[in-house]
Amino acid sequence: MFEKIKLEDLSKENILAYGEFYKGELNSSSLEILSPLKEIAQTLNKKLILVSLIGSLENIKDWEEIKKSLADEVWFVINEELKDFREDLYTEVLVKIVKFSQPYGFFFPATKIGMSLAPRVAGALQVGLCAHVNNLEVKDNQIIMARPTYGENIIAKLISKSIPIMATISLGAFGIKYGEKEPSIKEIIFPEDFVWKSKLKIRRFAPSKKKPTKLSTAKVIVAGGRGLKNKETFQKLFELANLLGAEVGATRPVCYEGWVEEERMIGISGVTVRPKVYIGFGISGALQHTVGMENSEFIIAVNTDKEAPLVKIANLALIGDAGKILELLLKNLSK
Amino acid sequence: MEKIIVCIKGVPKPGSIKVDPETHTLKRENMELILNPNDRPALEMALRLKNTYNTEVVVISMGPPNVIPLLKYIYALGADQIILLSDRAFAGSDTLATSYVLAKAIEKLSPFSLVLMGLKSIDGETAQVPPETASLLGIPSLTNVKDLFMERGKWIAIREMDYGEEEIEVTPPIVASVSPLAFDYIRPPSLKRLLEVKTKEPLICQVKDLNLDPQRLGLQGSPTQVIEVFEKKIETKGLVLEGSPEELVEKLIEILKDKGLIKF
Known part of the structure; x- marks a missing residue:
C-alpha cells in the first residue's frame, strides 16, 4: 500500500x-x-x-x-x-x-x-x-x-x-x-527474528462509561477550587455549566479531595484549556493551575482574596465568597 | 508469595520550598518533609496484599536523613522492614539517576513479586520513576493501577487508561504505580506499632552498599538539567470589583450577557 x-x-x-x-x-x-x-x-x-x-x-x-x-x-x-x-x-x-x-x-x-x-x-x-x-x-x-x-x-x-x-x-x-x-x-x-512478545495479557477492556470531557476544546469553562469549600457547592458548577453551555474544570486539590473526577483537572498535571470565557470560583491560582488556563480569552475570577494570583491575571475579578456568589448567580439565572 | 517492595518519597511540605540558586535543585537538607500523599494508596495496597497473601512488605526511600521519621511512621502503619537509601552522591538526581539507584536497591532485595509506587510525587510530578525503574530492571510496569490481586500465580491488575479500564494478566515480578484514587479508606498507624517504632531505626544504605556506578549518580548522572528557574511575576491586569454578593452577581450577569452566554 x-x-x-x-x-x-x-x-x-x-x-x-x-x-x-x-x-x-x-x-x-x-x-x-x-x-x-x-x-x-x-x-x-x-x-x-x-x-x-x-x-x-x-x-x-x-x-x-x-x-x-x-x-x-x-x-x-x-x-x-x-x-x-x-x-x-x-x-x-x-x-x-x-x-x-x-x-x-x-x-x-x-x-x-x-x-x-x-x-x-x-x-x-x-x-x-x-x-x-x-x-x-x-x-x-x-x-x-x-x-x-x-x-x-x-x-x-x-x-x-x-x-x-x-x-x-x-x-x-x-x-x-x-x-x-x-x-x-x-x-x-522488522527483521524476521524479532520476537513480538509481551508479558502482558489484556483480559478485559471496559470503555469509559462517561463520555470523555471536552474541556480542552470548550469555548466556556466554569472552574472551581478549594474556595468553594465543599463538594456540594462544587457540584453546583454543573448547573451553571448547563445554563451557559460550558464545561466544568477544577484545580488539583479539589480533584484529590474527590469533589470531581481527575479528568476535569486544569493545569500542569491536567488539561490545558483556552476557552473564550473562563470563570474561576474560589480558585487562588497556583501556577500549577494557571499555566493550564492563562491563555483563555476572557478570565473572570471570583475569590475572597484580592491578592490571589488568579485575581491578578483576571480581566474581571469579583471579590467575595465564591460559593455564595455561585448560588446567587444560579438563583438569578433560573428566575 | 515473594515480598512486596514499596518505594516512597519525602516531599517538601507545600509552601516550604527553596531552590538552590547555584545548582537549581531543591534544597532538601533543612526542608520540612512530608510523605508524598500519592504514596499512601501504594502503601495501603501493599498492606492489604500483605494481609491477603501473608507476605512481607519492605519500604524503601531514597532521600536525605530527614526522611527517617516518615519511614518510622510507615513502619507503624504495618511495614516489616524500612530502608533509607541516602548518600550525598545522590543529590540532584533526575528521574534516570533516581530510577537507577532504586533499581539497584530493588535488585538487591530479590526475590520480590511486586514493586509499588505512588503515581507521582507532588513535587517533581513527573510520574516517570515507576516505569523507568521497571525498564532498568527489565520487568513489566503498569501505571494507574486501581486494584491488584493474584490468580494462579499471576498478577491481575485493573488499570485506568484514558479510554477506559483494562484488566491485565502478568507474571510477577512487576512494578506498578497506584492510582491516587484507588482507595476510599487508608489505615492509620497502629498504636502498638507506634510504641514499638520508637526504638526502630531504618537500615541505611549508601553508594558503597549498593554497588553503584558513581558516573550514574546525582547531577553527574542526570542527563536532564535545569538551566534556569524563575518565579512567574504577575501584575493585576483587569478590573477588580468589591461589593455585596448581589452587586457582584449583577455585574457578572451583565458580562455574561455581553459575551453572549446568556440571553434575556
Missing part, C-alpha cells in the same frame, strides 16, 4: 513524535505536539516524523487527519501483536527504531500511554526525559524545554544532555495545526 522500509534504511537524526493510536483512533494530542515540534525541526533543519504502532491498517479511522498533519513522514509498524497497548513490547519496538534511526529528539504526548511508555524507552536507552513540557525553543542549536515545577509558582527551563532529547508534552499546551504537504507514509519492516 505504501513504501516498505527496513530498519537499517530508516533516515537518521530526525525528530520523532509518538503517534498514539488506540483501537484505530489517533489521539489528537499526538497532532498537538507536532505544532511546536515542526518549528523546532525547521529551525534545526531536520525532518519531523510521526511514529505509530498499530495492529492492522484496516482499523485506522483518521486517514484525513494523518494526511493533513504537520509531519514530513509517518512511520508505521504494523503487527497483530500491537493491536493493544502493552508497554514492554511497545518499548522494544520503539527502542529498535531509535537504535537504527538515531533520532535527535523523540517526543510523546503526556497521555496515560505516553507517560507509561516514554519513561520505559528513556530507561532502556539510558537517556534523559523531561516531563510535562509546555514550551519548547531552540537556542544556540539546543532544544530548551520549559515546565512549571516544584508544584509552586516556579518555572524551570531544562536541557537534556543525552541524544535523543526526550520529553512528554503537556496535553492541550499547543493547538493543532495542519501542514501544506501530505506526509509520505512508510511501513517499517
Whole structure:
C-alpha cells in the first residue's frame, strides 16, 4: 500500500513524535505536539516524523487527519501483536527504531500511554526525559524545554544532555495545526527474528462509561477550587455549566479531595484549556493551575482574596465568597 | 508469595520550598518533609496484599536523613522492614539517576513479586520513576493501577487508561504505580506499632552498599538539567470589583450577557 522500509534504511537524526493510536483512533494530542515540534525541526533543519504502532491498517479511522498533519513522514509498524497497548513490547519496538534511526529528539504526548511508555524507552536507552513540557525553543542549536515545577509558582527551563532529547508534552499546551504537504507514509519492516512478545495479557477492556470531557476544546469553562469549600457547592458548577453551555474544570486539590473526577483537572498535571470565557470560583491560582488556563480569552475570577494570583491575571475579578456568589448567580439565572 | 517492595518519597511540605540558586535543585537538607500523599494508596495496597497473601512488605526511600521519621511512621502503619537509601552522591538526581539507584536497591532485595509506587510525587510530578525503574530492571510496569490481586500465580491488575479500564494478566515480578484514587479508606498507624517504632531505626544504605556506578549518580548522572528557574511575576491586569454578593452577581450577569452566554 505504501513504501516498505527496513530498519537499517530508516533516515537518521530526525525528530520523532509518538503517534498514539488506540483501537484505530489517533489521539489528537499526538497532532498537538507536532505544532511546536515542526518549528523546532525547521529551525534545526531536520525532518519531523510521526511514529505509530498499530495492529492492522484496516482499523485506522483518521486517514484525513494523518494526511493533513504537520509531519514530513509517518512511520508505521504494523503487527497483530500491537493491536493493544502493552508497554514492554511497545518499548522494544520503539527502542529498535531509535537504535537504527538515531533520532535527535523523540517526543510523546503526556497521555496515560505516553507517560507509561516514554519513561520505559528513556530507561532502556539510558537517556534523559523531561516531563510535562509546555514550551519548547531552540537556542544556540539546543532544544530548551520549559515546565512549571516544584508544584509552586516556579518555572524551570531544562536541557537534556543525552541524544535523543526526550520529553512528554503537556496535553492541550499547543493547538493543532495542519501542514501544506501530505506526509509520505512508510511501513517499517522488522527483521524476521524479532520476537513480538509481551508479558502482558489484556483480559478485559471496559470503555469509559462517561463520555470523555471536552474541556480542552470548550469555548466556556466554569472552574472551581478549594474556595468553594465543599463538594456540594462544587457540584453546583454543573448547573451553571448547563445554563451557559460550558464545561466544568477544577484545580488539583479539589480533584484529590474527590469533589470531581481527575479528568476535569486544569493545569500542569491536567488539561490545558483556552476557552473564550473562563470563570474561576474560589480558585487562588497556583501556577500549577494557571499555566493550564492563562491563555483563555476572557478570565473572570471570583475569590475572597484580592491578592490571589488568579485575581491578578483576571480581566474581571469579583471579590467575595465564591460559593455564595455561585448560588446567587444560579438563583438569578433560573428566575 | 515473594515480598512486596514499596518505594516512597519525602516531599517538601507545600509552601516550604527553596531552590538552590547555584545548582537549581531543591534544597532538601533543612526542608520540612512530608510523605508524598500519592504514596499512601501504594502503601495501603501493599498492606492489604500483605494481609491477603501473608507476605512481607519492605519500604524503601531514597532521600536525605530527614526522611527517617516518615519511614518510622510507615513502619507503624504495618511495614516489616524500612530502608533509607541516602548518600550525598545522590543529590540532584533526575528521574534516570533516581530510577537507577532504586533499581539497584530493588535488585538487591530479590526475590520480590511486586514493586509499588505512588503515581507521582507532588513535587517533581513527573510520574516517570515507576516505569523507568521497571525498564532498568527489565520487568513489566503498569501505571494507574486501581486494584491488584493474584490468580494462579499471576498478577491481575485493573488499570485506568484514558479510554477506559483494562484488566491485565502478568507474571510477577512487576512494578506498578497506584492510582491516587484507588482507595476510599487508608489505615492509620497502629498504636502498638507506634510504641514499638520508637526504638526502630531504618537500615541505611549508601553508594558503597549498593554497588553503584558513581558516573550514574546525582547531577553527574542526570542527563536532564535545569538551566534556569524563575518565579512567574504577575501584575493585576483587569478590573477588580468589591461589593455585596448581589452587586457582584449583577455585574457578572451583565458580562455574561455581553459575551453572549446568556440571553434575556
